[in-house]
Amino acid sequence: xxxKPRKAVRCLxxxxxxxxxxxxxxxxxxxxxxxxxxxxxxITSWNPQAERLFGWPEADILGRLLSDTIVPPAYRAAxxxxxAHFRATGQGPALxxxxxxxxxxxxxxxxxxxxxxxxxxxxxxxxxxxxxxxITDRKRTEKALRDSEGSFRLLFTANPLPMWLYDLESLAFLxxxxxxxxRYGYSRAEFLSMRITDIRLPEDEPLRLDLIAREQLSxxxxxxxxxxxxxxxxxxxxxxxxxxxxxxxxxxxxxxxExITDRKxxxxxxxxxxxxxxxxxxxxxxxxxxxxxxxxxxxVSWNAGAERIKGYRVDEIVGQHFSRFYxxxxxxxxxxxxxxxxxxxAGRFEDEGWRVRKxxxxxxxxxxxxxxxxxxxxxxxxxxxxxxxxxxxxKDDALREANRFLDSIVENIPHMVFVKDADELRFVRFNRxxxxxxxxxxxxxLGKNNYxxxxxxxxxxxxxxxxxVLAGSRVVDIPxxxxxxxxxxxxxxxxxxxxxxxxxxxxxxxxxxxEDITERKRAxxxxxxxxEDAERANNAKSEFLSRMSHELRTPLNAILGxxxxxxxxxxxxxxxxxVDQILKAGRHLLSLINEVLDISRIESGRFPLSLxxxxxxxxxxxxxxxxxxxxxxxxxxxxxxxxxxxxxxxxADSQRLQQVLLNLVSNGIKYNREGGRLTVACGxxxxxxxxxxxxxxxxxIPQAQRARLFTPFERLGAETKGVEGTGLGLxxxxxxxxxxxxxxxxxxxxxxxxxxxxxxxETGAQxxxxxxxxxxxxxxxxxxxxTVLYIEDNPSNLRLVEQVLAExxxxxxxxxxxxxxxxxxxxxxxxxxxLADLHLPDMSGEDVLREVLGDPALRGTPVIVLSAxxxxxxxxxLIGAGARAYLTKPLDVRQLLALLDTxxxxx
Numbered sequence: 060x061x062x063k064p065r066k067a068v069r070c071l072x073x074x075x076x077x078x079x080x081x082x083x084x085x086x087x088x089x090x091x092x093x094x095x096x097x098x099x100x101x102i103t104s105w106n107p108q109a110e111r112l113f114g115w116p117e118a119d120i121l122g123r124l125l126s127d128t129i130v131p132p133a134y135r136a137a138x139x140x141x142x143a144h145f146r147a148t149g150q151g152p153a154l155x156x157x158x159x160x161x162x163x164x165x166x167x168x169x170x171x172x173x174x175x176x177x178x179x180x181x182x183x184x185x186x187x188x189x190x191x192x193x194i195t196d197r198k199r200t201e202k203a204l205r206d207s208e209g210s211f212r213l214l215f216t217a218n219p220l221p222m223w224l225y226d227l228e229s230l231a232f233l234x235x236x237x238x239x240x241x242r243y244g245y246s247r248a249e250f251l252s253m254r255i256t257d258i259r260l261p262e263d264e265p266l267r268l269d270l271i272a273r274e275q276l277s278x279x280x281x282x283x284x285x286x287x288x289x290x291x292x293x294x295x296x297x298x299x300x301x302x303x304x305x306x307x308x309x310x311x312x313x314x315x316x317e318x319i320t321d322r323k324x325x326x327x328x329x330x331x332x333x334x335x336x337x338x339x340x341x342x343x344x345x346x347x348x349x350x351x352x353x354x355x356x357x358x359v360s361w362n363a364g365a366e367r368i369k370g371y372r373v374d375e376i377v378g379q380h381f382s383r384f385y386x387x388x389x390x391x392x393x394x395x396x397x398x399x400x401x402x403x404x405a406g407r408f409e410d411e412g413w414r415v416r417k418x419x420x421x422x423x424x425x426x427x428x429x430x431x432x433x434x435x436x437x438x439x440x441x442x443x444x445x446x447x448x449x450x451x452x453x454k455d456d457a458l459r460e461a462n463r464f465l466d467s468i469v470e471n472i473p474h475m476v477f478v479k480d481a482d483e484l485r486f487v488r489f490n491r492x493x494x495x496x497x498x499x500x501x502x503x504x505l506g507k508n509n510y511x512x513x514x515x516x517x518x519x520x521x522x523x524x525x526x527x528v529l530a531g532s533r534v535v536d537i538p539x540x541x542x543x544x545x546x547x548x549x550x551x552x553x554x555x556x557x558x559x560x561x562x563x564x565x566x567x568x569x570x571x572x573x574e575d576i577t578e579r580k581r582a583x584x585x586x587x588x589x590x591e592d593a594e595r596a597n598n599a600k601s602e603f604l605s606r607m608s609h610e611l612r613t614p615l616n617a618i619l620g621x622x623x624x625x626x627x628x629x630x631x632x633x634x635x636x637x638v639d640q641i642l643k644a645g646r647h648l649l650s651l652i653n654e655v656l657d658i659s660r661i662e663s664g665r666f667p668l669s670l671x672x673x674x675x676x677x678x679x680x681x682x683x684x685x686x687x688x689x690x691x692x693x694x695x696x697x698x699x700x701x702x703x704x705x706x707x708x709x710x711a712d713s714q715r716l717q718q719v720l721l722n723l724v725s726n727g728i729k730y731n732r733e734g735g736r737l738t739v740a741c742g743x744x745x746x747x748x749x750x751x752x753x754x755x756x757x758x759x760i761p762q763a764q765r766a767r768l769f770t771p772f773e774r775l776g777a778e779t780k781g782v783e784g785t786g787l788g789l790x791x792x793x794x795x796x797x798x799x800x801x802x803x804x805x806x807x808x809x810x811x812x813x814x815x816x817x818x819x820x821e822t823g824a825q826x827x828x829x830x831x832x833x834x835x836x837x838x839x840x841x842x843x844x845x846t847v848l849y850i851e852d853n854p855s856n857l858r859l860v861e862q863v864l865a866e867x868x869x870x871x872x873x874x875x876x877x878x879x880x881x882x883x884x885x886x887x888x889x890x891x892x893x894l895a896d897l898h899l900p901d902m903s904g905e906d907v908l909r910e911v912l913g914d915p916a917l918r919g920t921p922v923i924v925l926s927a928x929x930x931x932x933x934x935x936x937l938i939g940a941g942a943r944a945y946l947t948k949p950l951d952v953r954q955l956l957a958l959l960d961t962x963x964x965x966x
Contacts, residue, residue, distance in 0.1 A: 087106055087107055088407070088429035088431075088442060089108055089444070090108070090347075090427055090444050090446075091108060091190045091191060091192045092106065092108045092109035092111075092112045092113070092190070092192070093106045093109065093188065093189070093190055094125070094188075094191065095186055095188050095189075096186065096187050096189070097184065097185075097186055098142070098145070098184070098185050098186075099124075099142070100124050100126055100142050101122055101123065101124055102120055102123055102124075102125055102128070103186065104121075105120050112164075113162070114164050114165035114166055115165050126138045128163075129164075130162070131161055131162070131163045131169055134160070141153065151176075153174070153176055154177065154178055155175075155177060157173060157174070157346060158175075159173055159174075170193060171194050171198055172191045172193055172194060173191070173192045173194050174189060174191050175190045175346065176188070176189045200451075200454060202562075215468075216236055217534055217555055217557055217570075218236055218238060218472065219474065219574055220472065220473070220474070221235075221238045221239035221242045221243065222236045222239060223239055223250070224312070224314075225254075225311060225312055225314065226309050227310045227312050228310060230256055231253070231254050231255075232250045232251050232253055232254070232255065233251075233309070233311055234306075235247055235250045235251070243258065243287070244290030245290050258287045258288055258289075260287075284298050285297050285298075299314050300314070300471045301313060302464070302471070304460065305457075305460065313464070313467075347364045347365075347445065348364045348369060348444065348445035349365060350443055351440055351443070352381055352399075352428075352440050352442075354440055355380075356380050356382065356441070357378055357379065357381070358377050358379055358380075358381060359377065359378075359440065360377070361373045361376055361377060368416075368422070368446075368447045369384060369414075369445075371417050381395060382395035382396075384414045385415065386413050386414070386415055386421070389412065389413075394412075398426075398428050399428065401428075402429060402430045402441055406429065407429050407430070408427070408428040408429075409426065409427050409428075410426045411423065411424065411426070411448065412424065414426075422447050422449045423447070423448045423449045423451075424445050424446065426443065426444070426445050427443070427444045428441050428442070429441060429442045429444075469488070469490045472490065472492060472572075474492055474574045475490065475493035475497070475571075475572070475574075476489075476493060476572050476573075477504075478559075478571070479508075479568065479571070480567070480568060481529055481567050481568055484508050484522060484525050484526075484569070485505075485506055485507060485508045486506065487506075487568070489501050489504045493573075496544060496550065496575055498545025499512065499545060508522075509521045509522055513542070517541075517542075524537070525556065525569055528558055529566040529569055530566075531558065532560075534557050535555070535557075536554075537552075537553070538553055539551055539553065540552045540554050542573075550575050550577045551576050552574065553573070554571060554572065554573040555572045555573075556569060557569070557570045557571075623950075623951075623952035668712040668715065668798055668799060669712050669713075670799060672709075673709055673710075673711045673713045673716055674706070674707075675709055675741050675749060676705070676741075678713065678716055679699060679720065679739050682717060682720045683697055683739065685721055686724045686725060686728060689725060689728050690728050693728050693729070693731065694733055695728045695731045695734075695735050695737055696735070696737070697739075698737065698738045698739070699739050699740070700738060700739065700740025700741065700742075705741075707741065707749055707821060709748075709749050709751075709820060709821055709822060710799070710800070710819065710821075710822040711799045711819050715795045715799065716819075718791075718792075719792045719795050719803075719817060720739075720753070722788040722789070722792050723753040723815045723817070724737065724753055726755075726788065727753050727755035727757070727813075727815070728755075730757045730758070730813075731756055731757045731812075732757055732758070735756035735757065736756050737753065737755050737756070738753075738754045739754075740752050740754070743821075744818045747821055749818070749819060749821045750817070750818045752814050752816040752817075753814065753815045755812045756811075756812045757812050757813060758809065758810065759808050759809040759810055759812055760805070760807040760809075760813055768789060769789050769790050769792075769793040770790060771790040800819070800820055801817060801818050801820070803815070803816070803817050804816055844867075844870060844963065844964070845869075845870060845892065845963040846871040846872075846873060846888060846889075846892075847864060847871065847872055847890060847891065847892045847894060847959070848875065848884055848885055848890040848893045848894070849873070849874055849875070850876075850877075850878060850881035850893070850894070850895045850896060850907060851874070851875075851876065851894070851899075851925070852876045852877070852900050853896070856896070856948070857874045857876070859950070860894065860950075861874070863952055863956065866956060867956070867959060867960075870959070870963065873890060876900075878895075878899040878901050878906065878907045881895070882907065882911070885911065885920070886917065890920060891964060892923065892959070892963060893911060893921070893923070894922075894923050894925050895907050895908065895923075896924075896926055897926040897933075898928070904924060904926065905936075905940065907922075908922050908937065908940060908942055909940070912940075912941045922942050923942065923944045923945070923946060923958060923962070924937050924942045924944070924946070925946050925948060926945070926946075926947065926948065927947065927948040928947075934947075943962065944958055
């Protein structure tokens with residue numbers, strides 16, 4: 060290295076020498092590496108911080124090319140092109156700017172640096188001063204902040220509990236997770252258009268909202284129980300844990316770092332140049348405040364960076380004490396004097412804290428004060444470097460808040476949350492709920508793996524499962540997982556496991572969230588058992604209904620059957636009148652039995668309906684025909700409204716609709732006045748329905764009695780007036796109409812009459828091909844002949860059918876009181892028709908039907924079932940199994956005779 064410039068410097072005056080020495084000390088104690096190179100790129104100066112940063116001693120580096128030492132090989136060509144461009148044009152794109160790039164240490168490692176480079180003229184030569192700062196820690200902090208935010212987002216999104224963020228000022232939702240959307244029924248878009256009050260009940264102490272908001276703004280956590288309303292209107296009770304935080308620059312509530320090495324900001328390297336050079340270097344720096352204090356702390360020099368950061372011009376600040384940059388509380392605490400005392404004693408003082416600008420605003424400052432001494436050790440003053448670190452502090456605070464926020468979430472979630480390292484699957488994080496569940500403290504858990512707590516077989520399964528999760532890239536859902544705990548025995552967990560990867564995609568951790576669903580599983584098992592009990596009870600009820608139907612209908616079969624035979628044979632009016640009373644009483648009792656059974660079936664949910672388009676006009680016409688004899692007897696005029704025949708359809712069960720209308724029309728006739736009028740009409744109603752109304756001219760129904768009108772067995776005093784009835788007709792009609800999706804009601808005026816109405820959904824016409832039976836007359840029925848086998852264990856029923864068959868004198872009757880005997884007689888006599896009861900002593904009538912149809916010799920013989928079991932399901936099953944017909948007891952003698960005429964061969 061040329062020593063001539065150094066000799067020239069030594070020849071300067073004593074005043075110049077003192078300035079040079081001060082400049083040298085300032086550069087030597089600068090915070091950053093300061094390097095000077097000439098126009099050819101050779102290093103001409105190298106300060107101690109550069110030695111520490113790059114690992115090159117000054118003696119080994121001076122005179123060498125910058126590109127051969129600290130510039131990575133990949134960038135050396137670009138560096139040389141830049142110097143050549145400057146030498147040719149006097150311009151360079153990197154001059155007077157702060158840029159980030161990669162530098163090279165002597166040991167070959169590369170690291171990120173922040174560079175500011177300035178060109179200066181010294182005499183006829185151009186030199187470049189470069190200020191370099193290691194930003195490795197800053198980059199690491201920024202990455203840690205991004206990772207922390209990513210972990211929070213992952214935990215928020217994957218959590219099985221509903222979570223949301225809302226603005227504490229407007230109470231508007233800011234974000235919700237998928238569990239909240241599933242549980243509350245609102246879409247995410249709907250949530251984000253709502254306020255927190257939209258899911259709270261108005262009566263739940265609305266004044267507490269402001270109090271809670273103030274507590275959360277002050278950083279408090281609030282836990283309490285509330286009621287929330289779901290989208291479908293249901294109300295749920297919830298326990299809410301909220302925590303205040305900053306979210307998108309807003310005060311919000313959650314309802315559930317650049318590790319900075321001080322950036323050395325002083326200018327300087329080892330310099331032996333003039334104070335002009337120091338002034339040029341300091342003036343070129345705008346990112347740092349660089350200034351000199353005298354031994355008492357008064358400002359004696361001021362650079363552009365200090366002016367930018369603190370707001371004072373040179374003429375305003377030189378001669379002022381540096382304590383004016385401190386806050387009032389720091390001044391009262393003596394902090395400025397303490398900083399100078401430490402620097403005076405130790406040579407250097409570093410600090411971070413709030414400082415005050417000229418306009419009174421505060422900024423976070425990183426400060427280094429260095430004592431400046433001459434070669435004899437005499438104190439000349441202090442160099443002070445200040446950097447505005449407000450942005451860095453904001454990021455540090457954000458990282459700390461994010462970590463604290465994440466900790467709060469993890470600790471307050473009522474499910475077990477754990478984190479394992481990817482290498483050895485050891486626990487590195489565990490929350491309070493996990494401690495409570497497993498019965499182990501955090502100190503016992505951290506650093507341990509599955510084999511320290513679980514049986515070997517279970518630990519093997521968990522470990523294999525964890526490795527599979529880490530090998531994949533998606534959340535793994537384990538719906539049910541048995542786990543042995545210290546205090547609670549075996550618990551069933553619903554677990555989600557998520558692999559956490561670094562920026563290169565390498566798995567680093569495994570995150571697990573486990574919900575204890577043991578109680579839920581027990582509740583589900585209890586519910587399943589209760590459902591099975593209910594089904595058994597319903598089956599028992601159905602069996603009881605079937606048995607009761609059989610037991611009640613069997614004696615009625617004899618009463619009504621023989622009564623009908625007497626009716627056919629008696630000719631004297633007085634005798635026929637007695638028989639009429641028998642039949643009337645028997646049919647009344649049969650009607651009562653049928654209505655009780657129908658109500659029981661509806662209430663048990665076992666009442667089958669066949670809903671289809673029903674032509675209203677036809678249904679009303681059939682009812683009017685059936686009610687005609689009763690109306691004639693009571694001298695009541697029947698009238699159909701003009702709209703009845705307009706071809707409109709309702710969706711209903713045709714048979715049950717006729718049953719309801721016949722009940723209403725019969726009541727209208729019975730409770731009408733003699734010589735009165737009854738009108739049946741049809742018209743449009745609300746909600747796409749048709750209304751069928753039955754209006755009578757009776758006495759009307761008092762308002763006080765209307766509430767009891769549809770109550771079973773409630774006749775409202777009619778039993779004292781000689782009007783026949785069971786008190787079940789309207790109750791059954793109401794249940795039938797509602798089972799068909801309709802409604803029933805009345806309007807009544809005392810003294811004028813009542814109008815009962817039924818509303819059913821209107822529908823289109825029935826499909827083509829649905830038509831009535833094409834009945835044709837057969838040959839002379841009296842001449843029908845053939846053999847009839849009747850399998851029945853009740854003697855009176857056998858005797859009844861025998862006498863009915865006597866009406867067909869050419870018919871042969873064979874009785875059998877057991878199923879096996881009946882089958883034997885059938886194979887022996889080959890009857891033309893088999894009649895069979897269902898409840899036989901040795902086998903069921905259903906088994907008899909199955910054996911007849913399975914016997915090639917008997918397969919063509921028609922089988923008619925005669926049974927007191929009138930349940931619709933049983934009837935459909937037997938008809939589907941091959942029975943020609945199913946007649947219920949008590950028998951309709953004329954219906955049985957009609958079937959005989961159809962099934963027996965003609966003569």
